[in-house]
Each structure stands twice: as C-alpha cells, then as structure tokens.
Amino acid sequence: MRSNPATPAVRWCALGRTTGGDFEALAHHADGTASGPTPIPVGDLAGFVATLERDHAPRWVWQSSAAVYPQLLSAGVRVERCHDLRLCHQILRNSQYVADRSALAAATQWIATPASEDISAADSGPALFDLDALPRGHNQPATLADALSEYDRQRAAVNGSSHPGRLSLLLAAESAGALIAAELAAAGIPWDAAEHDRILTRALGPRPASYADKPALLAAAGARVREALGDPLLSLDSPPKLLRALRAAGIQTSSTSQWELAEHSHPALGPLFEYKKLSRLLTANGWAWLDEWVRMGRYRPVYIPGGVVTGRWASNGGGALQLPRVLRPALRADPGWTLVIADVSQLEPRVLAAMSGDTAMAAAGRDTDLYSGIVATSTIANRDDAKIAMLGAMYGATSGESGRLVPQLRRVFPRAMGLVDGAADIGERGGTVTTWLGRSSPEADLDWREAQSQASMPGATPQDEQIARRSARERGRFTRNFVVQGTAAEWALAWLAEIRKQLASFPESEHSPSAESSGPVFSRRPHLAFFLHDEIIVHTPANQAAQVAEVVQAAAAAAGNLLFPGGAVDFRLDLHITDRATKQ
DNA sequence: GCGAACAGCGCG
C-alpha cells in the first residue's frame, strides 16, 4: 500500500535546520541514490513529513525527537521510526562495544546537555572552561550537513563495533523510546480530577479555601503530635526543630526519618507518621498539583528518555514516575474506553538470569513467580526471604537480613551471581561495565580516582584508606546494579516499541468526544498512556481491549526473544483489563 | 536575597 512505482523507496530521510530557521531534507533511497537537499519552510514541515511518511515510512534521521516530534504530533502527524542522533550519540560515545571512539569523541557539539541543566547556572561557577566554547548540542540546532556527518560517524561506529547487532538494536530501541515519550505526552494520562479530589478529601479533609490553609485532618494530626510532645508551638516541617523536640521527649533518635523512628515507641510517633504521610500527599500531589497538571481530563508529564545513567527514563514535571499508589484510582479511562494494565513480574532478576545464561535461575522463574520458584529449589525458606535475597544480590547488600541471605543464592545460581559480582569487582577497581545491548557506565570521576591514589601513596593515613575503601565499595554497588537495571531498561524499551508498532495497525474506532483530549493522532486508536520502568498502561476503546491485551502479552515474548534469542527465560506479565487503575 | 545542599519520602 505504501509502494509508489514512480519513485524509488526512501529508506531514510535526514532533516536539518537552515540558518534562517527553516528545514532541509535529504532522502536516501533503497537503490543507494539520494535526492535533495529539499528546502522546507518551517511551516511546511508537518506536510512534508506526512507525505513522505504515508508513501515510504522512512527512518527519520534528526537531531532530536524531543525538539521536533511534539509539533508534528499536534499537527496530526505520526512517524513510524526515527534515528535520534542526540540520544544515539550519547550511547555510542561511551560504549565499550565501540573500539574506536575518537571520531565520536571529537564531535563535541553532540554531547547532550542534560535537560535539567540550565546553562546560565554554570556562569556563576569557576571559569574552568571557556563557556562560549562549551558544547551545547541540545540547544543549537544541527544543520543538514551536521546531521549527515554525525549519522555517518554513528553508522561507522556501529559497523566497527564488537557487537553491531546489539548496538543497532539499542539505537533503534532508544530512538523508538524518544518517539514514545513524545507520544505519551501528546496523548496524556486520562485523569479523573473528581476522583483525585475525593481521595484527597477522604485523607486530608475538605479542600481549604486557600493553599495557605492546612486541611483539617492534617492540622488535627499535627495538633496531636504537638500535644504528645508537650510543645504547642512546634514546627513539624522543620527537621532540626522536630529532632530537638523528639529528643527532649526522651526519644533517642539521630534523625526524624520514619525508618529510624519506627524502632522507637512513643505516643507522639503514631500521629507523627500520620502527619508526615498526609503532609507528603498534600505537598507533592495535593490540590495545587491537580490545578497545575491536570487539564481537560489529562495529566501530561514530560518524559526524558535516557535521562538516567542506566538508560532508564527520567521525568520532569509533576513527578510522573513517582505518583503515589493511593492516587492510582484517579487514572481512569474515558467513557467507552478502558485500560489494559500490565507489569512485568520480577523483571530485573529475569533479565539477570537471561544475560548470565543461568539456567537454574531461568528454570526457577519458568511458568511461575520467580521468588516462589526459588523457594521451590529449597535454598531459601519463604518468598519474602527470596525477594530480600534477590534484591540484596542486585544492589550489593553486605549486612543485615539481606546480606545474610545472599550467599545462599550464590550457591544455587553461580552464573547469575558471578555476573553481578564481576560487575561489582570491575567498578571497585575503577573500571567500566556495559549492559547487554551496549550502554556503558560512566567513568570513575576525578574525585574518586584521587581518593584511590591518595590511599595507595606511602604516607596514606587510615582515614585515607577508609575513604578510598568506602567509595570503592559504593562504586562497586553502582556498577553491580548498572548492568541489571540498564539491561532491564533495554528490555522494557523493546517491549514498548513492539507494543507501539502493533497498536499502530489497529483500526480506528468511532468518534468519542472525551477521547479528543488525546489529540488528533491518538483519539481514535488504542495508545500507550503510561510507562513506569516495568509497567505500561494502554488506553483503548473498550471493544478492542482483549486484542490489545494479546498484543501486550505477545510483545513481552517478542522483546525477550529480540534481546535473548532462544527464549530460555520467561518474561511473565501481570495483566488486567479495567476502567480504573487500582492501588495494588 | 538568592541558589545550592540537605532531609525526607514517593516510585521502580
């Protein structure tokens, strides 16, 4: 349906900015020829992309999806695939799979400026560098020539790498993720503001007339704390003051955090925990949050693909990745629509089993809850202990309950444990580790290396050695976790990308007024609405939900086979079809 | 008076 005999198929099409602020494009055909550059006035971009997309669905090669795709989506234009030069550069310039990184290293204008970093904030710092010479890849639009030469560098890097197949997968997955992040923002999370208000009112009391007023139940909990501590004017929101008051009341604590206070018993503590819980809900996700973030039945967070060193997404705006479970019932499908909610059971341990080729661990998770499967091997007594042990193995616990249980795991799952122990060992020695598909951990920073060399100097003090030892261990825990967390993020991207691909071919449904809030591209089709590391929610016309659920399930199997051919490890989903997300 | 740093807690 897409083939057009008059023109050869377009494989990929690069876009760049002109100095005048317009675009130009160069199309690369299947027969090896190229056409262009074609000038595109900025106002014609959506039309140009829509036409080429309809006829050829090329891979769009552009500087940054975050910079162009939101506008395309709001103009009603969806694209099938892209190559996000900025995100891919970030991966390749660090990847240990790429033997010769000199060309990428020299392309400093492509270094991504962290989205959270405000360049002007750096102005006040010491003048270590000439700020005008600093790379500002994210802020400076790339020309077509820039984009083409960077694309060449990146393909050369992949082709010359030790794992071109894996790296290609990673770049495709990362780029698909960039499209999905923009699409999630465009579609928005269907959010029931009235339900959110009911949840707040039930917990905190009726909405106060002004943000400055404390809700009744929060104020009441505060009053009970002050009474129990015999300090009627105490400010509970100031940790130093609260700490002094707690100690004055005879509670021997070194902090005001719940984990430590939970060890003590005092009549003030129950009300204090209640106060903290309510205060957190009000300040992080109270009525002010609702007013600021929910419009027309949608919450639109900003996702930042690759925002975490491990490759996980970050977010900014409203804390999309930290929505408290109590608010989940506010996530509600439009009338006539429903939600398909799926999360992966024990994603990280399963990823570890797959990447280490630990057949015993793979077997423990086959057709069952992995933790129960570990209990069935008779190495660990119960599910809770199995979970604590597993987390300890992946995070590097050395003491306590968790540290005590890890050695049991080491006996039954030597290959899996060998992989994470090896990663920790490399990190402790200052080395770099790499995920399955090729994302490498950052190098040890200057402070860290100095601390290590300081400790090995002839005049090193016991303190020097202690500091070096501790920071080495810390880095070991980071690299230990990096390989697992990072590979799990890669699996999740592959899962997302496959779901997205399948959903795009669903037939359009009838017009539904409330769904218009999801914008022109998504208001008539099932679409991803939420993503949280190992969980997705698809918002879908109710009559297509069963089919969507099958797609989500099949995509998990596909992601497993894509990353780990052979399918030794099951990636099990917990899947529900429901109008409203529930707390659990 | 402003911004960085910290404490605390939400999520995986």
Added chain:
DNA sequence: AAAGCGCGCTGTTCGC
C-alpha cells in the same frame, strides 16, 4: 546515614 541501586519533588537550612 538504612543494611542496598536508580531517580524527582517539596520545604527548610545554610552559605555567599
């Protein structure tokens, strides 16, 4: 400062 990883957000404290 959790015994153990990765984040973002809010309110307070602290230093310039």
